[in-house]
Amino acid sequence: MFMDTRAAFYENPVIIADRQAWEEINLKDAGTIEVEIGFGSGEYLLRRASEYPDRLFIGIEKKSGLITELAKKVAIHNIDNIRLLESCASNAFTHLFPACSLSRAYSLFPDPWPKRRHIKYRLFSPQYLRLLNNRLISGCEALIVTDSKDYYNWVLKQLPGTGFEVENSTIPAQFDTRFERKWLEQDFRTFFRILLRKTEHIEA
Numbered sequence: 001m002f003m004d005t006r007a008a009f010y011e012n013p014v015i016i017a018d019r020q021a022w023e024e025i026n027l028k029d030a031g032t033i034e035v036e037i038g039f040g041s042g043e044y045l046l047r048r049a050s051e052y053p054d055r056l057f058i059g060i061e062k063k064s065g066l067i068t069e070l071a072k073k074v075a076i077h078n079i080d081n082i083r084l085l086e087s088c089a090s091n092a093f094t095h096l097f098p099a100c101s102l103s104r105a106y107s108l109f110p111d112p113w114p115k116r117r118h119i120k121y122r123l124f125s126p127q128y129l130r131l132l133n134n135r136l137i138s139g140c141e142a143l144i145v146t147d148s149k150d151y152y153n154w155v156l157k158q159l160p161g162t163g164f165e166v167e168n169s170t171i172p173a174q175f176d177t178r179f180e181r182k183w184l185e186q187d188f189r190t191f192f193r194i195l196l197r198k199t200e201h202i203e204a
């Protein structure tokens with residue numbers, strides 16, 4: 001977390017560049033907080049933030065170029081309820097968010113890491129799911145949407161013992177993100193949705 005030290009990061013009020021900027025957010029008084037993990041070009045985050053102006057939206061992305069690109073769009077659209085964090089999601093969840101602080105989390109088309117030797121890089125391992133559970137408020141939801149049936153089945157297998165009730169289904173395109181459009185261009189029409197509802201609090 002707080003990986004980029006360029007002045008541009010520090011000068012941009014949308015970007016959470018350091019611990020002080022993080023603390024200024026004051027999560028306790030921020031009301032309803034939603035987090036997008038790996039927002040890419042940020043289309044969904046921008047839409048949700050416009051739709052729900054009373055909520056705070058925190059976007060986590062590990063590529064700094066995507067952070068600066070989205071920060072520009074946030075300024076152009078004059079949106080004041082988005083903050084962006086350059087971080088690996090598991091570091092951010094471990095070190096920044098307290099237990100029971102988030103109302104909703106989502107990850108659209110997370111990297112599926114299809115090769116067997118890369119499975120260790122997949123998000124939504126049991127350890128990460130337990131952490132996500134811990135940071136969500138009871139009864140709140142996390143949404144994962146993927147184009148990869150293999151990844152979908154893998155995530156479903158990681159769920160036992162993570163404190164979530166699951167609703168899974170296939171869905172048509174509906175998020176209009178860069179990766180969804182990419183798959184549509186390649187004639188993918190069916191995507192896989194996993195909706196997790198926190199039913200039991202897990203210590204993590």
Ligand SMILES: C[S@@+](CC[C@H](N)C(=O)[O-])C[C@H]1O[C@@H](n2cnc3c(N)ncnc32)[C@H](O)[C@@H]1O
Binds near residue numbers: 061
């Ligand atoms: C396949 S892209 C999907 C982007 C976007 N959600 C979309 O639908 O177009 C996955 C994104 O997740 C980001 N990402 C991958 N692993 C991450 C992690 N551990 N923490 C934060 N972001 C991550 C990547 O940099 C990339 O932008």
